Amino acid sequence: MFAKLAAEFLGTALLMIFGNGAVANTELKGTKGHGTGWLNIAMGYGFGVMFPVLMFGPVSGAHINPAMTIGQAANGLFPWNEVPQYIAAQLLGAALGQLIVYITYLPYYKMETSPDAIFATFSTTEASNNKVVYFLNELFGTLILVLGALCMLKLDWGSKNLAAASIVVGFIVWGLVTSMGGSTGPGLNPARDLVPRFLHWILPIPNKGGSRWGEAWIPVVAPIIGAVIGAWIFNFCFQ
Structure with a gap:
């Protein structure tokens, strides 16, 4: 269990470093990657999911996402008694990863004057402030992610070649961000959104603006529902 929790902790930290680090490099003024764009x-x-799955898949399953953990447990694919430990490790890993992003980009946070750019390096929001669209985007995006990941990793060809399947899972995330990310980011992961939002709230960042707590439940609840449905489709149709 220690190895599993260490894998979930480090894997989620890597997700934050690669993912939110890329956002910081793109959005914050003065960085060498400023303005490089959505790709x-x-x-x-994509790499933030691919590398942890390659590194830690054989150890813990590399959920690195409370929605993935709950979705599998709700469908009998993962033991419920391990869910609290997994989620705790994921939340702590998200905190570590986001803090590393904050520390390494600290000079650029001090230079940035746009609250929206700063917030984007921590958490998600819906571009048009439409909460219904926010909810649906996170739900369907996570459904596709969980269904795709389970199909890739657990069906015949993927289970026999986990390295190749893990790479494809990274491409699923890459594709989802390019296709469905225009609305919310997307988050697709309660740990990826909730923990950084809390850090955005408490860290002393000039010009950071509000932390949008009124909508913070959406990228937590919607991904969990989407993950439960995605895992159910996999279990019912293909398992």
Whole structure:
């Protein structure tokens, strides 16, 4: 269990470093990657999932996402008694990863004057401030992610070649960010959004603006529902 929790902790930290690090590099003024665009961010999140799954998949399953853990447990694919430990490790890993992003980009946070740019390096929001669209985007995005990941990793060809399947999972995330990310980011992961939002709230960042707590439940609840449905489709149709 220690190895599993260490894998979830480090894997989620890597997700934050690659993903939100790419956002910081793209959004914050003065960075060498400033203004490189959406594909840079999509690549960061794709690699942020691909590498932990390659590194830690055989150890813990590399959920690195409370929605993935709950979705599998709700469908009998993962033991419920391990869910609290996994989620705790994921939340702590997200905190470590976001703090590393904050520390390494600290001079650029001090230079940035746009609250929206700063917030984007921590958490998600819906571009048009439409909460219904926010909810649906996170739900369907996570559904596709969980269904795709389970199909890739657990069906016949992927289970026999986990390295190749893990790479494809990274491409699923990359594709989801490019295709469905225009609305919310997307988050697709409660740990990826909730913990950084809390850090955005408490860290002393000039010009950071509000932390949008009124909508913070959406990228937590919607991904969990989407993950439960995605895992159910996999279990019912293909397992």
